[in-house]
Amino acid sequence: MPERKKSDAYDASKDQTLGKVVKGESPIWIRIFIGILRVWFFIYDCLNYLPYQLFNSPTEKLRKSGRVKARFVEDRDGPMRHVDGLISEDFPGKDTIDKVWRHIVEVHDESPCLGTRQLIAVHQEKQDNGRVFEKWELGEYSWLSYREVEAKVAHLAAGIKDLCADSTDPKVVIFAETRAHWMMTALACFRANVPIVTVYATLGEEAIVAAINETDATMLVTSAELISKLGAVGTRCKTLHTLIYLPQVDKNAPAPDLTNVRSQFAHVLSWNGLLDRNPTVITESTARSTDIALIMYTSGTTGAAKGVILLHQNVVSAIAGQGAGVGIICKTDTYIGYLPLAHILELSAEMTCLVRGAKVGYSSPLTLHDRGSKIQKGTHGDCYALRPTLLAAVPAIMDRIFKAVSEEVAASPRFMQELFKLNYERKRARYQEGYASPFLDRVIFKKIRRLLGGRLRGVLSGGAALNPETQRFMNICMCCPVVQGYGLTETCGAACVAEITDLSTGTVGPPVRCSQIALREWPEGNYSPFNDPPQGEIMITGPNISAGYWKQPEKTAEDFVDYKGKRYFATGDIGEWRDDGSLLIIDRKKDLVKLQHGEYVSLAKCETALLTCPIVENICVYGSGLEAYTIALVVPNQKHLEKIAEEVGASGSTEELCANADVIKAFKKKLDEHATKNKLSRVEQPGAIHLCAEIWTPDSGLLTEALKLKRRPIAIKYEDTIKDLYAKTRA
Template sequence: MEGIAFNFALSSLKVISFVLDVITFPIYFILDNPLEARRKAKEVRATVIDRGPNYITYRGKQQPTEFHIELLKNGIDTMAKMLDYCSKKRKNGKCLGTREVLAEEDEIQPNGKVYKKFVLGDYKWQTYEEVNTLATNFGRGLRELGIESRKNVAIFSETRAEWMIAAHGLFKQNIPLVTIYATLGDEAIAHAINETEVTTVITSFELLLKFKQILSLTPQIKTIIYIEDQLKKLDDTNGFKNGINIIKFKDVIEKGKNSNVGEQAPTKDDIAIIMYTSGSTGIPKGVILQHKNLIATFKSFCDLTRMIDGDVMMGYLPLAHVFELLVESVCMALGVPVGYSGPLTLIDSASKIKKGSKGDATVLRPTYMSAVPLILDRIAKGIHDKVENMNFITRLLFRFAFEYKLRWQKMHFSTPLVDRIVFSKVQKIIGGRLRMIISGGAPLTAETQEQIKTCMCITLLQGYGLTETTAAAACQDEYDNTFGRIGAPLNGIDIKLVNWEEGNYLVTDKPNPRGEIVVGGDNISIGYYKLPEKTKEDFYEENGRRWFKTGDIGEVDSDGSFRIIDRKKDLVKLQAGEYISLGKVESSLKTLPLVENLCVYGDSTKNFCVALVVPRLDELPKFAERLGITGMSFEELCDDEQVRKAVTEALAEHGRKCKLHRFEIPTVVKLISEIWDPESGLVTAAFKLKRKDIQERYRNEIKRMYSS
């Protein structure tokens, strides 16, 4: 009965809105100028510059911005020159911001438990000149400690202002930076340190105790520089092995301040970073990035976005990944202050924010952020949950507003009244001023992109790049009103589609060419650290240009924009000859609100696939309650046969809605109560699945699913 009433009320709202649209159309037509936006949306974004029987090469039509040309005229070809130039140009402008921690207090929860919560103040800002001076002094301080040019130093720390300052201190002295994710396991961290022969590590007070455990695996470490905590002090160094020199970050800066050591300026061909990717297969590989690689991506990113006065970026993704490092660097270069945050203090409801206090986003009120699909998926599911729990009237209004806005958005019209009345509460979660997010690191589903863009009233651009391409390859522009595409090649970068006959992806396919994506340009790495054979396998030179074979399968639309449709490593051929793209199936099924994560497995000797499913902690009990099952723990629900069968059916229904083929939908599933986070070793720091590790961990469960 409620469904009939809901549809009747929705239809009534549509009739009323139609009358109002007719009345107000001329006003919005003048204000929004949709014809111009539509013209730009239909422009060809890339053209074919070369083709052969088994490949097609595309180049973007984007022109360099004034700032890009300015960089060329001033010979900015290293990261060291970049900071010096920006410091002189923007001298006293806000550059990097850190929120003040005033105290840590006990907070009693409704269940009687006591948790530690922060009392936070405002953001404290450092100017460009101050940041440049600190970086210069830190680099000189390292030299005073005996670290020579071209001798590797590692940063093992969370994202923060000191991370960026330390990195630029290293760049200024031509000291290669080894980046290590803070969430990597002990063995992966030790591997990166030992392989690069690092003797000095920069870490944080919070991670110092974790690093103590790693010292037994890294015998060559001689010096640990730690970034001080705002409240706590390091009382003693007991437990650290003898001979380790433990120094405060600020003491290194003080050494440099009193030093006469000059800068060892790098050239564009010098190594800037050895970046250890968290790796979805095998042990982490060190990707070698030269200064010219970083500057190539830096310039292409500068051409991508328009910054306006008053813009502020929130930095919270790992700086240990080149995507975040360069996005923040571009913001700094364009005069956009970067304020730092973390998952424990990001929003008002974050776990370390005291009740009644404000999260970082509310205080900083950012206009610009970078994000990865996992975070955006969680936001989208959170919005879905809140809508489902609304009363009849509120849910009706939200549903109407969403469909109404989506319709006008596709025609390049704004909906300011709907945004203010319905979506302003969603906007306020991230401070209320957010206008743009760039997503990278993994494919973003069209459904999530559509929902986030519509409900948060922002421009959400999807980009594409890998560590080996210095995070750059393609990105949507702000006039691209489609969902699920990665855009056209960025400035200075070519993308080649090459036949992959085994998967039946050919450049002669109709209506659009398809094939493996190969990226070429100055952004391409010289290879993997101490892995010459793997470097030969994945990289090559052709006509004076360096290329990287990504392993991703792409399709190009008529306007020169690409979309990722498959991955070579994720393709499985079933017994009957059908091919399943595991990544594609997972991306579709993960949009089911019940699912936190899942891994699809296909055995080539069988005619069906199976899946390991991690349900959401808050959703599975509600799902079970609808089945009449109550009073069971999360672990018990995951083991319950009735719940498992119901989840299997829900996944199948959702798969059909996502237009998956019958053979792509898992026939049997196993519910997993273990949470897959980077510390579990089952996903990377960017939350990509580690298939081999998952399959090894759950090999008995997979066997049982196939024998059931």
Template sequence: MGVHRSDLHSLLLLPLYILVWLYSVLSFLPWYYLTGAGEKRARAMRVKARSTSGRPEGPYRCVDSFQNLASEDIPGKDTLDKLFEHAVQRFQGLDCLGTREVLSEENESQPSGKVFKKLILGEYRWMSYQDVDISVTHMGSGLAALGQRPKSMVAIFCETRAEWMIAAQACFRYNFPLVTFYATLGEDAVAFGLNETEVTHVITSTDLLENKLKGVLPQIPKLKHIISVDQGTISPEGYPLGITIHSMAAVQELGARPEHLAKPSVRPQPSDLAVVMYTSGSTGRPKGVMIAHSNITAGMTGQCERIPGLGPKDTYIAYLPLAHVLEMTAEISCTTYGCRIGYSSPQTLSDQSTKIKRGSKGDSTVLKPTLMAAVPEIMDRINKNVMSKVQEMSYFQRTLFNLGYNYKLEQVKRGYDAPICNALLFRKVRSLLGGRVRLMLCGGAPLSSATQRFMNVCFCCPVGQGYGLTETCGAGTITEVADNSTGRVGAPVLCCEIRLRDWLEGGYTYRDKPHPRGEILIGGPNITMGYYKNESNNQDYFVDEKGQRWFCTGDVGMIHPDGCLQIVDRKKDLVKLQAGEYVSLGKIEAALKNCTLIDNICAYANSEQNYVICVVVPNQKRLTELARMRGVVGSWEEVCTNPAMEFEVLKEIKQVAITIKLQRFEIPVKVHLSPEPWTPETGLVTDAFKLKRKELKNHYIQHIERMYGGK
């Protein structure tokens, strides 16, 4: 009788299994005591927050600030201008903000006929803290020379780059409240925000000015000055009379003149407005959240405490939208502690990114960051890319990778590590992000347990999950570095506390077993001032009997015995089906993102129907492979519209849904496959990649009607 091929492979791998086991036994005790693993494990197991009232609904407060909520990290530095000046005094000669040099641009034709722009980039060019300080002063002085007055707003509509942060710090120093817009926000939404805030000065890039802003300028009568962050002059032709266009360099030159520098600036108070942040919300018109200096300093105090050892040895890679509260507070925190910030973009982040010419280096490879923030969509993408490369390996390589992965996964779950696997197996994966990342922070939406474990294992660093909103200045909860659990967002940070409020319609109460559940309310000095000129929406804010501000998030959470929070639902995502069952669309989407054929999914339910449907962006590589196996030929669009492929995706959806125990009525019955991915540029998701349900419904209305039996 012959030996089966898989048995032969197992026999060949047996010495490897024995070697790994021997290594584990011999190295465990020295490693355990030398790295302080026991202490870290004890910290992970400790109670992190307790109820101040002793009642299950809270308020819950971090045990490290149980007596008082923290509002300042550095005593006496209670406004953003003071924080930056303090940093300049301490770190003046160190690198602060870095931008890569563009060496050349090339157009690359694709087989489909599309032409993609590819970049060849050089090294990072750095400005020191002192250089940035001078630029900030000249920019603020220049804006004042152009007629900007203290407490009058300046708008910034620009991509994430060093000039954004310089302009922001100038506004903080001269007490010009900053109005921020996402670079991907639609023209009408930007025009609405500029008119609502009545700004006279806007800072933007040439690209956004020419392609977005120019068309709506006649609708913005109060606007007088446009400042472009790019070099070179812009022809005034085609622009309304009364609008002057300047370069940022020209404004700084104006501000550097002795007669303008001599004029003293009016410094802000902690209670003064620092930012009006327009959120590209998942519903309706954008809302401007009013954020005071004291809100940001409190929020940062909470966030920085959860990043051990933050300081001049750290390098942060900045590529998320600076108009998002997560990125803005992360960068201000980094400058406060003397870190250096290297600017990037999602299109240039790694060697494989879309704008990087094949064979040249992405930003992570050159910068080698130690700190990185991300949204789940980006981490999911990295996970799928790496795992698809693993599938292309030979049987032996794949088995070796899986052996190492599973071994380290077990170690990570116990709160330990696997140094030999890190050195031999995961070094190449780590190098995708430069090889030095020591901490990743994820926010914006829930991160799946599978993706979090993947990042822990392959990138050899803790992945902290955070929960917060623009309305809470990005602060709410963050997991501690030692906490090796998944699916949770950590305990309240030092500056705030959390309460649960019963939501009877959804079936959530603080009396629920085994853990109390309810709508999450966040209170503390980080709670913002409300929505600008939008009283109708301010009912989500309230002040309690002690004078503390609170925000009602609309998210539903569950408190674990150690005081950590888990997000379990969202009030706005709940739909009642015709038969009376309540379905949570967010819960369905989070569960079904685990399907290998799915890159993104939007579940939909109509109250007049008795079943759920969904629109899916399929994984192109996996679905194309499956189509070939099923004999389906044609373009990507033809593969997506083929009923046989819809059937295959539905089949996998049902398998995954049954495995993770979704209720029968929660499992989508019909599916539409969308050949186009959802990006902020399409307007179907926000900049944090949250679904815009209203826009998605309007975009796919014909397919929704078809799936519900219409035409």
């Protein structure tokens, strides 16, 4: 196997971002004006050199960026830990989630805690194809204080305890979208010492039934809007006896029809009914640190979802480690919550913010910004109303913002394109030298920054690898640090978080302070901790590591292993240590394909590079050991697909364009050009492509809730297409 690059981190000399936005040579008058601006910037830098050195030292910023962040405990094949040492609790002695929550209520008391935006009106918008979409008109955020949330938690816990009194091992399934009621219900379950089972709100009846029956759950909490999706869940799940439904978001909508569920459940209550069920309150939990807090089902990227057991001590230590890793969170911050709370990234992010006294305002991917698909034209998205300072995102969402901004710049007049290019390049160069660019932030990038509220001072990307080019673009245009984290459900969230002061890209940072990470040799891929730099399978240990998988002892024994005398979780991801103790994710064992002639190809690496191509909406690269090259299943960007069709003289529906040979040929040519610019080798570039007319979504079963590919379902759905692609190119 050929030796790999030391790092896939961002390299300014290879940045192709502006090449996609600004193409061709500009008129002479524009070049003269841009030249004058360059001279002015040089004079400006000379005049401000001394003030910067005295009051905002770039030298000090570079020192902090390059400082050693983690060190080996002993040998190179052993664990590495953060230089600031290990911690497992934010507050000594507070070793359960409820103890931590009660402590922060006493500290932050009447400070705003959870916020919900008022829905003013729902408009029905008819499309040209006859379909009708809901468009929402939203008002201001209303807030519950920490003390008010605690009062509801105490009453909810009493109601839950009462309804579970006859069960020897009760569990509560939460099947609902992200909202304040979800978090308050979870806190109440932690108070009542009743484990939570999480189920994504987009899943159907079969997935709900499977989770309930596997965990023998006794209570189901869902939204009023999702009751119609339950079908015969109550009759198919023998242990289930209670249904709680959350209030409707649209208060003017008809009340939910409860006829079907009333015949299936012994108890059917509204959330407010549960709140008022028991006049007494529970003010303290009986939970111990070793009790189960959550059974959280993974998103199932490589197979069936597994129920990950998370103990109270896992959650408490993860919150402590992640909070110390991010570092900047404080009580004046506002976090916007819109990712699924059934996903560990969102749950751990919100809990980490609440522990530090920040407030959490709720949103959804469809209402996040002004261009959200559910936002009524002429009104504003949630970021405009909330103006968050902190945001967590998955790479798919970051890539969409990157493409939207790139396309807007490309569609602007030539002069504006050149002006953007000049200022982008200047800020990028200055940023990497440790300098701030306050004037450019206020004048040039202000409009882009306002897409997400205009006040962001930190963005965390997690869930999958973020393209370094996208990371740098977001970092410059959003005028705040954009850092990556790395973790899994089995590690209770982030196991690594890049430091806010780190000016580089591509790294997921050092281990958080509750974890230690070792790299285990994987001979098949030629990865070893004794390589230069050290490489290997990422192994994670610490109090945040899950107790295992629910009712899957064989899989637990396979993934949670003894390594050098400690219990580690074997991630299956391949990492590489930088000299400063930061980790790079360079491969994944299951995504690494050995082709017919012995070449290894990282499918995830290819997809990460190709996803930044404007003509691509989504892509899945497929490889087989029986073939000499990879192929790609591509969901095309509709606007670019139509433009390519126009260029080759084709017309028709989306399905017809995706099947048109001339369109496919022109599309592949553009994709190959993008792959070459992004330094993909010939063997890494797909040898053939198929254009998919269907949009991939979590509802279709082809993406996880974090918008990651589900490779197996995609391969099954397109099995015949894959065979045909290989057969045609061999012919």
